[in-house]
Every structure is written in structure tokens, then in C-alpha cells.
Amino acid sequence: MNNRQLFLSHLAQTTDFPLMIEIERAEGIYMYGPDGKEYIDLISGIGVSNIGHRHPKVIDAIKEQLDKYLHLMVYGEYVQSPQTLLAKAICETLPSHLDNVYLVNSGSEAVEGALKLAKRFTNRREIISCVNAYHGSSHGSLSVGGNEIFKRAYRPLLPGIKNVVYGSFQQLEEITENTAAFIVETIQGEAGIKVACSEYFQALRKKCDETGTILILDEIQAGFGRTGKFWAFEHFGIVPDILVCAKGMGGGMPIGAFIANKEVMGAFKNNPLLGHITTFGGHPVSSVASLATIRVIREEKLLDQVETKANLFKKLLVHPKIKSIRNKGLMMAVEFESFEVLKPIIDRAIKNGVITDWFLFCDDAMRIAPPLVITEEEIEKACGLILAAIEED
Missing domain, CATH: 3.90.1150.10 (Aspartate Aminotransferase, domain 1)
Structure with a gap:
């Protein structure tokens, strides 16, 4: 054959x-x-x-890492320089209070982690997302997707999900003190490259601040230079509480991340401990490829x-x-x-x-x-x- x-x-x-x-x-x-x-x-x-x-710089980084080690231990237990150097480099691209990186394997997994983190930190259950949003294909990420055609065969999905129209000022009123998170693609990708105005994002940021809602920006497609800024949110004068990335960050290797500040991320350490677990997250080969990718974007x-x-x-x-x-x-x-x-x-x-x-x-x-x-x-x-x-x- x-x-x-x-x-x-x-x-x-x-x-x-x-x-x-x-x-x-x-x-x-x-x-x-x-x-x-x-x-x-x-x-x-x-x-x-x-x-x-x-x-070539990604290939060189991969080859060098292959001579050192591959997987050693589940994420978060051993000190591995590919992970620590990558996390530092990612944080250097961001505002100073986004200083904690949780490395995973894909965009969908990064969304899952971000949703769990928002719920755990706020002790709330409602999540708002946008019509025609795409955040991944696993159960949690599919739940906050915004297209019923892809969802109907897999219901019941997560409860407490609301969909609003991307860019609608009026529907920001749906965000209340019951809302754990508003998750939105900074640039809607699968909807056909829809871009909301800066005033919308600033109003969204303000509403989240007023209600104590976690703002999750999904930059799985838009991040790592795709829009002309390293992060797409830089175009709009706001900063998220949790940032999600994957795809372009790995130079062709599988990797993703969700990023928050240390206080928010600390919610995973207690009640229960090990609040989010990944075996292969931040794999050393993927991590060195991602670090090389950041350097290429900068150097070139x-x-x-x-x-x-x-x-x-x-x-x-x-x-x-x-x-x-x-x-x-x-x-x-x-x-x-x-x-x-x-x-x-x-x-x-x-x-x-x-x-x-x-x-x-x-x-x-x-x-x-x-x-x-x-x-x-x-x-x-x-x-x-x-x-x-x-x-x-």
C-alpha cells in the first residue's frame, strides 16, 4: 500500500x-x-x-536539545531551562503584571486551562463568549465556541455559557458580578477576520473591571506577530487578565500557553493542589523551538x-x-x-x-x-x- x-x-x-x-x-x-x-x-x-x-534557528535549537534530554517529568516539578527561559522570554514581550506562564501542548488545552483558572479564581461559574468564536474542539473549549453547527452533536456541554455578538457595546451589559470570565478572540479568526474597534475593547475592559470578571483574550491565531504587533491586543490599548496562545509560538512544534499574573495563577496551588495538570506541557523540544521563534521574530x-x-x-x-x-x-x-x-x-x-x-x-x-x-x-x-x-x- x-x-x-x-x-x-x-x-x-x-x-x-x-x-x-x-x-x-x-x-x-x-x-x-x-x-x-x-x-x-x-x-x-x-x-x-x-x-x-x-x-534554521529553530532546527538548530531542536538539534541541540535532542542531545540533552527529552521528557523528564510531568509539568511543574523539575527545573528545566527550556521551560524557564521560554517563560521569561514570553513575559518580556508583555506588560509587567502578566508574569506567570503555564505551558501546555495546544491552543485548545490552553483555553481549557484558562477557563478553569477563571472559575477557580473568581469562584463563579458563568462564562460569556462570542457568536462565531472558535476556541478549540475539546469539550470545554467547544462549550465556549460560538457556532451551534459544531456544538449540537456533543451536547450537553458546559452549563452557564452565554454567547454575545463580538463588537456589540450593548451586549456588554450581559457581563455581571456572576460572570467568571469573558473569553474573546482579539481578532475573530474563523468568523472571517472580524476586527472590533478600540473603543469596544476599552469598554469591555472597563466592564470586566467593574464586575470583577476575568478577561481572557484568545490569541491562538493572532499572537506571535501575525497582526504586526507581537500581541494583537497591543493595537487596542488594553491588557487581558489571562492571555491564551499557541499555533505560531512553536516554530512548527506543538505548544501552547495561558498567561496571567502570579496571584491569579496561584489559584491552582491550593484547594485542590495540582489544580491543573499536564504531562507533556512545556516539552523541552517544543520549548526551545518556541524560544528560537521569539528570537527570530525580534532579530529579523x-x-x-x-x-x-x-x-x-x-x-x-x-x-x-x-x-x-x-x-x-x-x-x-x-x-x-x-x-x-x-x-x-x-x-x-x-x-x-x-x-x-x-x-x-x-x-x-x-x-x-x-x-x-x-x-x-x-x-x-x-x-x-x-x-x-x-x-x-
Whole structure:
């Protein structure tokens, strides 16, 4: 049996129509099939490869760690320099009171930890999230998701969840002294790159302060430079109580984190002790890869280049079939008339050698979120292939 047959026979499937693209190696913005076919990855493995595939500094860090040790002990017991140095580096990107990092394995797990922490710290049970939010696929994170299509088959989920409209000032009144947490994507991703105004976030912050509600910002997609700031909340003049990240933080390795101040995080130490447990959280290989990722973003000044690159995409992607482009930095949604128009364009683009996608809750928009290391020449090449795919109809 070849790889494609093994994939279909023995690997659990999530749809009846997987893409079935076979990749043998990857480098920078490119992925390569067994026959040498070249694909430009314009979605960074869904927001993961922010600094490109197999960045040399990430690979070097991984190789160096492999010669020292792999897993040693469940999270939080042994002093391991990959974890401590990463936590310090993350805190250095943040306001000083966000000084405690809990390392986990994924975004969904980070959301689970953040929800538990908010409940434990406040001794409240109600959680508010947004319509068309996506926070992950495990039971807790799915409970605070905002799309019933993905939730209905798994009910009952967590009780005490309210959904409000992202960006609605009026619905901030739903936040009360019974609310443990308001969890929100700083930039709504799967809704098709929806960006609320600064005044909304400031009003949200004020309401949470007034009611003693924990504000959880989910930057699983938007963090680590994707929007042109290291953290997307920097655009809006607020700071969360708990920050959630994953995806782009690992340089291609699996890792996530939720971050708070020491007082809030301390709620996990007593009644009960070991209030949150993870076996592989902060795995040393993933941790060194994440530390290298932070250094690459800084040393290569990738944040300074995001807006220019995003503007070039918007300048080049002009076509009668493109209705609009929404973005915050290199987190972009290219809107078409319908899914029926968009899907064949995505399929033809893949044949042309450029990989894009749509959004879970917005199927009339093309997802573009390339590695931040993409060059202007590569942007021009990718946009040419997309425009050719549009014209091929």
C-alpha cells in the first residue's frame, strides 16, 4: 500500500473529502510533494508556521536539545531551562503584571486551562463568549465556541455559557458580578477576520473591571506577530487578565500557553493542589523551538514588515470577483460572492501551486495568513497564481 492508501485506511479522518496533498519536505514558505511539485503555503499550516517551515534557528535549537534530554517529568516539578527561559522570554514581550506562564501542548488545552483558572479564581461559574468564536474542539473549549453547527452533536456541554455578538457595546451589559470570565478572540479568526474597534475593547475592559470578571483574550491565531504587533491586543490599548496562545509560538512544534499574573495563577496551588495538570506541557523540544521563534521574530524584525506585506497583498489582489479584503496585518480574508464561487478558485490555486483555504464560519472568504518571512517577490508570485486561478473559470 502506498502512503495515500495507508492514509485512508488507518489514519482517522475528519471529513469524507480530505485534501490528499502529499508533502515530502518543507522549507520557508514552500512545501514539496514527492514528485518535486512546489506549493506556496499561504496559510502557514493554519497560523502555525509564522517564521516559515523549518527555520534554521529553530532546527538548530531542536538539534541541540535532542542531545540533552527529552521528557523528564510531568509539568511543574523539575527545573528545566527550556521551560524557564521560554517563560521569561514570553513575559518580556508583555506588560509587567502578566508574569506567570503555564505551558501546555495546544491552543485548545490552553483555553481549557484558562477557563478553569477563571472559575477557580473568581469562584463563579458563568462564562460569556462570542457568536462565531472558535476556541478549540475539546469539550470545554467547544462549550465556549460560538457556532451551534459544531456544538449540537456533543451536547450537553458546559452549563452557564452565554454567547454575545463580538463588537456589540450593548451586549456588554450581559457581563455581571456572576460572570467568571469573558473569553474573546482579539481578532475573530474563523468568523472571517472580524476586527472590533478600540473603543469596544476599552469598554469591555472597563466592564470586566467593574464586575470583577476575568478577561481572557484568545490569541491562538493572532499572537506571535501575525497582526504586526507581537500581541494583537497591543493595537487596542488594553491588557487581558489571562492571555491564551499557541499555533505560531512553536516554530512548527506543538505548544501552547495561558498567561496571567502570579496571584491569579496561584489559584491552582491550593484547594485542590495540582489544580491543573499536564504531562507533556512545556516539552523541552517544543520549548526551545518556541524560544528560537521569539528570537527570530525580534532579530529579523519581522513585525516591522507585516503592514507593508499586507498592503502589497491588497494592492495586487484586485479582480471583479473579489468583493473586499479584510485584514489585521497578515491575518487576511479575501471575500468572494459565495462558497460556490470561492471553492473552485481554491482548488485551482492548489493545482497552480499555492495553498489557501476558507474559514469555518465564513465560507465565502479566502484565508490568507502566510509565513511572516514571505518576501515581496514571493507575494507577487503567489498573487499571480491566485489571480490565474480566478481567471481560469
